[in-house]
Amino acid sequence: MFKNDLRKQALATLEDAEKAYKSQATSIEGSSVKLFEVREKSSTDTLVTVESYINMLSNSPKEFDKAFEIFKAEIKDFKNEIEVLHKEYEKANFGKAGAGGALAGAGVAAFGPTAAMAVATTFGTASTGTAISALGGAAATNAALAWLGGGAIAAGGSGMAAGNALLALAGPVGWGIGAVSLAGAGFMARSKNQEIVDKAEKETRKVRQATSELRRINQKVQACTELTEKHSLGSLKLCSVLRNQAPNDYLQFNDGQKQQLAALINHINTLSTIIKDRF
16 A cells, blocks of 8 residues: 555656656747747848948948958858758648658647747757658657757767757657556556656656756756847947937047947847857
């Protein structure tokens, strides 16, 4: 009786841990979407505003022109990545009824286009050269995990290990055992209470460790979002001030206006760096 109570308690604890993991996964998906939207805004509004100001300013300092060219190149790379991802998303058939069995079972089909792009541009991607939907069985699941986790290790990505940690972003937790499996009739019938307790406790530790890692990554994503937003808005504000108050010729700038332009350059340099950050 005592061991039976321990078994129930261990399974309930594991189930609670899985719920916490799923909750954290949902949170990090939302954070990724927010970062993606802020980056998209930087790649449109900020880029257009700064470029417009540069075109009207004569004798602009070389460091300003250089900073903007680097920023523009990073934005171009970001937009190219989005374009490629859209094509891969369609090839992989995510979110459609025709997605392959193992792939759909992994939960990847639950991704909407924005969430898929957000996760991909936050955590990295890799193309296997084959549409994921064309793969079957374990190959489909592995390809989906690699896509989520940054691709094969050989290609410089973090491989299925990271993908496995991110699998819950699309739906199921994907653990090898889990509370539901442990509570299944077959396992219960052939296992002793203590064995079930040991396995449940082992899985609980695994889930909690992964939850902690997701929480850490989520904090980094949120910090990057705040930093991107800060520098994007800072760039827009300074461009507006300089356009309305400063001469159109840099040679006629006073010291305060030169400092404002220097601050704008700093904003652009920072944006160039963080627009490509991956976690």
